[in-house]
Amino acid sequence: MTTIIRSLSEISDRYDVLYCDLWGCLHNGYTPFAEAVEALRAFKAKGGYVLLLTNSPRPRASVEKQLEKIGVPRDCWDAIASSGDSARAAMLRGLVGRKVWFIGQPHDQSFFAPMEVVSDAVEITQVPLEEAEGIVCTGPEDPSADPEVMRPKFLYAKQKNLKLLCANPDIVVDRGETREWCAGALAQLYTEMGGESLYFGKPHAPIYELARMRLAQAGVDCPPERILAVGDGLKTDILGAQGEPIDSLFISGGLSREDTGTTDQPDPEKLDQALTAAQVEATWSIGFLR
Template sequence: MQIIQSLSQVSGQYQALFVDLWGCVHDGVRAIPGAVEALTAYRRAGGRVVLVTNSPRPREGVAKQIAGFGVPEDAYDAIATSGDSARLALFRGAVGSRVWHLGPDHDLGFFEPPAILSDPMTITRVPLDQAEGVVCTGPFDPQADPSVMRPEFLAAKTRGLKLLCANPDIVVDRGEVREWCAGALAELYSEMGGESLYFGKPHPPIYDLARRRLAAVADVPDSAILAIGDGPLTDAAGAMGEDLDLLFISGGLGAAETGTAPGGSPDPAKLEVYLAETGIVPTYVIGTLR
């Protein structure tokens, strides 16, 4: 494991990057300038960038969202979202045709059939007591503890409903505020004895999608792909599971634990403890993507 100061120190060894968004390229409110500069410079040098995100939104929705944050189109080649991967499963019948949506209204785009399916199942959103399955795109209130959903989850589990999780992230930081994500709800449902289905990082479906999106613009072997992310249970675990080299961003979700100050590098001693506790084995570590 090597602590580096800039992506350019190692990027010449790789033909493509699989880059997490939240905590690496933006903070949920605005783009991280150094990250945008690093990615655009990498692409100018001939590299390819696929943004691999656990957002429940379709890639078009993510592109629009990050443009509003200040991430320009010339910072990336393609986007692979957990939402796209999960939508394919939904419209192939993974949790039935009548589903209860657990999530905010701004995620309703999730229920638009994917264009690549020629015969998508008709999906109808219904109340929980009429549902054949649950689609979770996130909590109704991201500040509320996931345990508030226990009554609904008990009813769903008792009826044997599967829960499709559109975003395996447990938490994210929106600016300075930490919020719960769909993954925390799916984790609770599983702990209660229910069955949760995952399609984003660290699970294989989103990496299969990312490889297909990359193949549309370049033929790149796995050995020439560098995964970049800040989530130990999602980005890091996914990269390790896919046998991809990993650049771990210590200044994201693990900033406090690794002693990474804004714009700085991790404290080596604290980083060593953090990596041991989380089981992360990165190829490189950097404070922030730059």
């Protein structure tokens, strides 16, 4: 059973590293959460290391620019590991072929940029679906549209036995007060239709391998029991932490705020029901990161 806490400082002495989610925890897509920023600053002030672990389909440099634009202070985090980078490395090694059909928005073209760490990269060409050897999905072209609009094209893709590389396993995200569909919703539909979807972000292993590489690059040697995953996604952040296994802090006021009855703090009974329904266990829970 999860333990509800009032602030990160209550448990921070137990941990040396935070794997901190972004959307719903540190910002809402438009503005940073002031209390969350201060909580991360306090964790760093006592010697902790903050790794932003995000299912964003963007390269880490692009994620950093987005954080700067939103106004997230640079002094509240140390490094970034993105689902985008993990998936990009696989794509550049030819996992879904050299000719790919791209599903995403124009600003996600940075996904196709070269990576220094991939020395054996193949040449990737974006082509129409009819010519494709595989699919690369960073998200819907229209995040407000029902994923079902993709069913006819996915039926054709499945008949061609195309693999879909999903750069962001999240199903939805809240941009301010607006809920938007993510790449995970399209990958889920494709899988339900009998297609094969490949995942690289939370809760899947590749992004945690990338996180460990980022820690090693920074000279941070931390045993799993001293790492805490912070996030609002039960099927991404919390399930992923459970699989590592590392401890987790569930932010109930994010995607699950209604299910958990969260205003300032979660309703204990509804919180337990939400965790049980998702078939996950969170070490700790809190309404909002603070």
